[in-house]
Amino acid sequence: xxxQQHINAKKNISLKALKVALxxxxxxxxSSLFNVLTGLNQQVGNFPGVTVExxxxxxxxxxxxxxxxxxxxxxxxxxxxxxxxxxxNVLCNPSNLDKPDVVVVVADASNLKRSLFLCxxxxxxxxxxxxxxxxxxxxxxxxxxxxxxxxxxxxxxPVVYANARKQTNIKALTEVLSQPVGVSExxxxxxxxxxxxxxxxxxxxxxxxxxxxxxxxxxSPAVFLDADKVLLLELSFQKHNYNxxxxxxxxxxxxxxxxxxxxxxxxSISPVSESKVHATLDKILAHRVLGYLIFLIVLxxxxxxIFTWSAYPMDLIEKGLMGASVWLTDLLPTGILANLLCRGxxxxxxxxxxxxxxxxLLFAFIAILEDTGYMAxxxxxxxxxxxxxxxxGRSVIPLIGGVACAVPAIMSARTISNWKxxxxxxxxxxxxxxxxRLPVFTLLIALxxxxxxxxxxxxxxxxxxxMLYLIGLVSALLSAYLMQFFIKTKEKSxxxxxxxxxxxxxxxxxxxxxxxxxxxxxxxxxxxxxxISIMLWALSSFGPEDTFGRVEQKYSTREFRQxxxxxxxxxxxxxxxxxxxYTGMLGKKIAPVISPLGFDWKIGVSLITSFAAxxxxxxxxxxxxxxxxxxxxxxxxxxMAASINPITGGKTYTFAVGFSLLLFYVFALQxxxxxxxxxxxxxxxxxxxxxxxxxxxLAYLSSFIAYTILK
Amino acid sequence: xxKPLGELHKGQKxxxxxxxxKQLSLRLMEMGFLPGEDIQxxxxxxxxxPIAVSVFGYIISLRLEEANTIIVEC
Numbered sequence: 088x089x090x091q092q093h094i095n096a097k098k099n100i101s102l103k104a105l106k107v108a109l110x111x112x113x114x115x116x117x118s119s120l121f122n123v124l125t126g127l128n129q130q131v132g133n134f135p136g137v138t139v140e141x142x143x144x145x146x147x148x149x150x151x152x153x154x155x156x157x158x159x160x161x162x163x164x165x166x167x168x169x170x171x172x173x174x175x176n177v178l179c180n181p182s183n184l185d186k187p188d189v190v191v192v193v194a195d196a197s198n199l200k201r202s203l204f205l206c207x208x209x210x211x212x213x214x215x216x217x218x219x220x221x222x223x224x225x226x227x228x229x230x231x232x233x234x235x236x237x238x239x240x241x242x243x244x245p246v247v248y249a250n251a252r253k254q255t256n257i258k259a260l261t262e263v264l265s266q267p268v269g270v271s272e273x274x275x276x277x278x279x280x281x282x283x284x285x286x287x288x289x290x291x292x293x294x295x296x297x298x299x300x301x302x303x304x305x306x307s308p309a310v311f312l313d314a315d316k317v318l319l320l321e322l323s324f325q326k327h328n329y330n331x332x333x334x335x336x337x338x339x340x341x342x343x344x345x346x347x348x349x350x351x352x353x354x355s356i357s358p359v360s361e362s363k364v365h366a367t368l369d370k371i372l373a374h375r376v377l378g379y380l381i382f383l384i385v386l387x388x389x390x391x392x393i394f395t396w397s398a399y400p401m402d403l404i405e406k407g408l409m410g411a412s413v414w415l416t417d418l419l420p421t422g423i424l425a426n427l428l429c430r431g432x433x434x435x436x437x438x439x440x441x442x443x444x445x446x447x448l449l450f451a452f453i454a455i456l457e458d459t460g461y462m463a464x465x466x467x468x469x470x471x472x473x474x475x476x477x478x479x480g481r482s483v484i485p486l487i488g489g490v491a492c493a494v495p496a497i498m499s500a501r502t503i504s505n506w507k508x509x510x511x512x513x514x515x516x517x518x519x520x521x522x523x524r525l526p527v528f529t530l531l532i533a534l535x536x537x538x539x540x541x542x543x544x545x546x547x548x549x550x551x552x553x554m555l556y557l558i559g560l561v562s563a564l565l566s567a568y569l570m571q572f573f574i575k576t577k578e579k580s581x582x583x584x585x586x587x588x589x590x591x592x593x594x595x596x597x598x599x600x601x602x603x604x605x606x607x608x609x610x611x612x613x614x615x616x617x618x619i620s621i622m623l624w625a626l627s628s629f630g631p632e633d634t635f636g637r638v639e640q641k642y643s644t645r646e647f648r649q650x651x652x653x654x655x656x657x658x659x660x661x662x663x664x665x666x667x668x669y670t671g672m673l674g675k676k677i678a679p680v681i682s683p684l685g686f687d688w689k690i691g692v693s694l695i696t697s698f699a700a701x702x703x704x705x706x707x708x709x710x711x712x713x714x715x716x717x718x719x720x721x722x723x724x725x726x727m728a729a730s731i732n733p734i735t736g737g738k739t740y741t742f743a744v745g746f747s748l749l750l751f752y753v754f755a756l757q758x759x760x761x762x763x764x765x766x767x768x769x770x771x772x773x774x775x776x777x778x779x780x781x782x783x784x785l786a787y788l789s790s791f792i793a794y795t796i797l798k
Numbered sequence: 799x800x801k802p803l804g805e806l807h808k809g810q811k812x813x814x815x816x817x818x819x820k821q822l823s824l825r826l827m828e829m830g831f832l833p834g835e836d837i838q839x840x841x842x843x844x845x846x847x848p849i850a851v852s853v854f855g856y857i858i859s860l861r862l863e864e865a866n867t868i869i870v871e872c
């Protein structure tokens with residue numbers, strides 16, 4: 088029955104990989120089929136010009152080498168979102184670089200009627216296609232039996248079963264793919280018959296020779312046609328009084344009528360007692376009290392995982408690399424190379440690898456939530472609340488994740504399909520107080536608030552800490568609210584979303600997701616983090632001319648040797664070296680700018696160094712106050728508390744200065760890793776730059792106001 | 799009686815009649831909201847919005863403003 092059009096002729100295939108595109112509705116199990124077909128041979132990139140994830144992978148079907156591309160989920164070839172425009176462009180644009188040789192349509196067998204809508208449109212586009220019926224077990228439960236041979240005859244394309252969740256029956260698909268696949272001879276809906284025009288002009292303008300392709304392209308012409316062609320189409324349609332919307336509606340009705348006929352011939356339904364499990368689960372999970380309670384517990388678990396559980400492997404990574412650094416210091420001759428390696432590169436690597444446990448754990452949880460169908464219910468119960476702030480129901484996960492760390496949290500914003508809501512979420516997530524702020528908060532709070540002071544029977548220190556977290560949360564929500572007016576998009580925010588059936592998670596697929604996410608983070612954001620880390624090292628390790636030599640000379644005199652111990656001298660040298668380094672100079676340069684906030688040059692230096700990670704603030708303070716051992720926060724605090732302001736003669740760290748500094752750390756984007764990951768996720772330096780500036784402005788203003796009032 | 803889908807109470811059944819938003823109607827039809835199709839409100843989110851309806855053999859959630867573009871005979 089198949090017209091065996093040989094694609095590219097077989098001998099060509101051995102030279103060039105066969106391009107296979109996976110297409111299907113959201114929730115059709117397309118991505119798990121992709122994971123099964125490609126395993127860990129995946130590459131994640133972006134489609135040109137947009138921030139939609141492009142997943143490709145290599146696979147072998149017999150002697151055929153294939154490049155598989157996982158296209159964003161779509162419901163039809165009439166795109167309604169950026170995701171769908173991508174799939175439409177790849178399928179319909181004759182000059183798209185990703186134009187596939189074979190399209191694999193993945194269909195949810197338990198809802199064949201709806202899945203066949205997209206499938207029959209692709210058949211009418213006259214591209215070589217295969218239909219894969221996924222989730223047969225779900226269809227079985229519904230009592231639906233599908234005769235795939237009859238279906239194949241009706242559609243004119245090969246039809247195979249696959250159960251991507253259980254990895255069984257993938258063989259049938261790979262066998263079909265190892266043979267040349269042809270174009271169906273069938274036309275399911277002839278749009279030429281539905282309208283007054285025959286699309287001859289449209290075919291010419293769109294440079295295609297198939298009526299349905301011309302129809303599909305001319306319904307969404309602006310996606311890839313040039314402006315002059317769009318205009319030509321418009322004129323041609325006006326001339327013939329062509330009513331686009333009416334013909335599209337008529338196509339949908341005729342298509343479903345044709346599908347109804349096909350289904351009648353190919354499926355049989357045996358009555359089964361309908362399972363009440365899903366309905367009961369929905370009743371509980373979407374309940375007005377229980378629903379939120381359960382979601383709170385789930386969030387608590389996720390939070391525990393990325394906050395507490397990941398602390399062990401993070402500690403191990405840090406200690407391991409620190410050990411390596413110590414070992415290398417002993418091994419290598421002292422000099423610039425050893426210094427660069429041990430103080431620039433290894434800390435940079437630590438700064439990258441330290442995020443691995445959090446990213447892996449957060450994505451494992453997200454994969455489980457998505458897989459089981461629970462994420463759709465979270466969206467459902469959170470949508471109204473989050474929409475008020477210009478966010479999405481799914482924004483809750485990145486926002487809560489941000490309390491542990493903004494880096495994995497921002498990556499997790501990928502689950503938000505609406506571009507604008509995703510951008511707003513990414514932009515405000517770093518305002519949530521992350522765990523790296525905690526050491527800074529506790530040090531400064533202990534410095535300015537006596538530990539025995541209480542407020543309403545609670546420790547004042549504890550209340551202040553809680554307040555700082557609340558300020559972070561409130562400012563994130565308010566910023567989101569304001570930002571929705573500035574971030575413009577032509578994409579309309581739809582919430583028409585399928586509520587998938589509850590299912591058990593696919594563990595092997597979760598493993599792949601964890602590895603993939605970690606890999607892309609280390610390879611893309613990781614590079615930027617290492618480079619910035621080396622830059623920060625260079626700034627702190629070098630000074631103009633021979634300032635360092637002079638410092639060492641100064642402390643080598645007998646006068647100092649007699650008065651101070653070896654360790655004290657080393658600490659003093661470190662402090663003075665940092666002061667005379669480029670970082671120190673920079674800190675003194677910005678001192679006039681930050682003095683309205685109550686900050687001196689030492690704080691200025693710490694602000695620069697803590698750009699590596701906020702908690703570095705504590706270490707830098709330790710160096711500047713010649714404490715040496717940064718582990719010992721108690722002595723850092725004592726030294727800071729004893730420090731005297733040379734101008735006022737009073738304490739340097741007054742309540743006003745401390746509080747102003749606390750507010751600065753609440754708001755400022757003092758984190759190179761966040762900047763790197765925002766760049767990675769948005770593919771544009773514009774976004775991290777705007778974020779850095781607006782958060783910096785918030786920090787400066789609030790610190791200025793607080794200091795002016797309190798001093 | 800004909801009324802917008804958003805005005806149905808939980809559990810109420812009806813039949814899709816027509817749409818009052820042409821742009822949205824195409825997507826709705828593609829997803830199975832076909833005129834004459836049986837429809838039932840299966841859940842209403844705790845804050846009254848969005849709602850989840852059972853139609854065409856599966857469950858779809860939509861916001862009230864979207865649901866109200868669907869006129870239902872009930």
